[in-house]
Amino acid sequence: MFEGLLEGIGMETAAKETEDAVLFQSFWDIPTSLKCPVVGLGVSDEEGRRILKKCGRRIKALAPWEVHRDIMEEVGSASAVARRVDALLKRKFADAIAKVKSLPEEELLPLLKAAIARGDAAEALYCVAMRKALSVDTLVSVVGEAHMMGHTTAIDLFEARKKELKSVAKVKDLTESLEAERRERRRLGRELQGMADEVRELRLALEKRAEEPVAVVQAPVVPEVHPAYGDELKREKAKRKERERERDTLAREARKHEREMRKLKIRTRELENENKALADEVMSLAIGRPVPSLSSMPCEGRGCSTCPEMETCSRRVLMVGGLSRMEPHYRRVAEAKGLGFEYHDGTMSGGRKCLEKQVTRCDMVVCPVTCNSHNACRSVKKLCSKHNKEIRFLPTSSISALTGVLLDMPA
Incomplete structure (x- = not known):
């Protein structure tokens, strides 16, 4: 009954794959000078470790640069690592490939320059590098832009680290x-x-x-006063x-x-x-930015703990452990990011029921390994696995450690 429909869908998918194959090549076939920047921008350290682990590599003791090195040693040919890298990048940048496949070659270099100026060059560099039959002038320009982007990024990184050290000292x-x-x-x-x-x-x-x-x-009535009485x-x-x-x-x-x-x-x-x-x-x-005043807070509740819309808030974070007297500062960091915030001091004398309710209400849980109990760490890890919640363990209970995690969390 559905044979004709399935056959039509299969022909359409095959036609799309054939069209992409005409325009784009496999990752191991792109120019060698572009492989390193594409992997560096498109494959994170965590993704690179997963790829190497699935290919049977030992990754526990590898530094980030060693993970990058091991990947680059395998992408010169159609090895297992190269195929996984190719599949990962095609999944991540599928939308970008679909947008630029209809662009002529002379528009690719301006597209890459505009992306570099915006600070978002990973997709554009990948789409240009994967394009087949590019002219020598275009390839030379792309390699030059990628090379200079690496220098600029290093300079910006060092400047940012200097500013960070000054901020820490201040x-x-x-x-x-x-x-x-x-x-x-x-x-x-x-x-x-x-x-x-x-x-x-x-x-x-x-x-x-x-x-x-x-x-x-009182004065004596008698006209004369005795000397002793006087x-x-x-x-x-x-x-x-x-x-x-x-x-x-x-x-x-x-x-x-x-x-x-x-x-x-x-x-x-x-x-x-x-x-x-x-x-x-x-x-x-x-x-990293001014603390918002009460009038500039993202919701009318002026505080997530008393907000009537707390149950329907879009993004919430739960902190388990840390210093109880620092709770107002933790809350201000989360609310300055536009996130809802809940706090549990890590005391498990009341059982897991209260902690489990808080975990189910939140989107992410942060748990410092210092200033915390072992029972709380184990319990929150099991509850996050049970309810499919993201958990981040912090090395310390400081404000800067919490800020570093929340900066990566979308509001």
């Missing part, structure tokens, strides 16, 4: 300054608390003095004046301490603002 200095400001703030807080206690004691003493009755000596009256007046002077002194000291307390409160608020500014600058250097 982050370290700002972190030390922030810690010094925090110590000063704690010291001022203790001093403020001590002054508050002293003011409270002075107020209690002043109130106690005010409550004491003042002895009032001396006693003078002593009482002197004591009363002394108590009044002490009360005035305590009142002045209380007012003085209140002024000091107000100054310390103002200084404390200034230090809090400085600490916040330093923390924002450290976070900006860590994530």
Whole structure:
């Protein structure tokens, strides 16, 4: 019943493959000078390792340049490695091949230059290199562009590393300054608390003095005053004046301490603002861009933990482990990337049910191997395998390690 339909589909597929074979060649047949840049741009280290492993190679101890070297040694002929590289690149760049196969040869070089200018030359270089029967001038120009692209990329890489080292040094200095400001703030807080206690004691003493009755000596009715009684009256007046002077002194000291307390409160608020500014600058250097304000956050919830649309958010990341006091900084890194964020401190005393619910809600799980429990690492690995979730293990629980993983995650 379906023989005619299947036969038509088979003829159409065969015709398409024949057409592509006329325009494009196999990877091992492209010019030798273009194989290295095509493999370097089109085949990642992870993909290269998978290819070598499937061909029976031992890859555990190989450095990235050794993986590239072993692939390049096999792509000169139609070997098993070359065929797998050819199949991988055809799958990755199938859409690009379909777009450029109708272009004439004179438009290929401008296409490659435009792609290099955009910083996305892998597809264009592959499509040009795989084209059959290119003229010598076009091949020479393509090889020259690829060669100079390698120099430019190396220069840009070294400049980026220099900037990274400077940023790391600046982050370290700002972190030390922030810690010094925090110590000063704690010291001022203790001093403020001590002054508050002293003011409270002075107020209690002043109130106690005010409550004491003042002895009032009435003038004697008799016209003559006994000398001993007159001396006693003078002593009482002197004591009363002394108590009044002490009360005035305590009142002045209380007012003085209140002024000091107000100054310390103002200084404390200034230090809090400085600490916040330093923390924002450290976070900006860590994530590579300014920290967004509340008005520029991608959703109206102003925080993923309280967002009513958390269950339907497009991309979410779960962090298991790390320092609990760093959770606000982890969250700000994720939300600055436009991602939803959930956190689990790695404590498994409550069982796996809560952790499993969080894993099912998220698209990717990051798990630092430091500041974490072995039970949490094993559990989250099994849960990610069970629910088919991507998991990334971090070497440390620092902000820079989390930032490096989230920069590769699409929003």
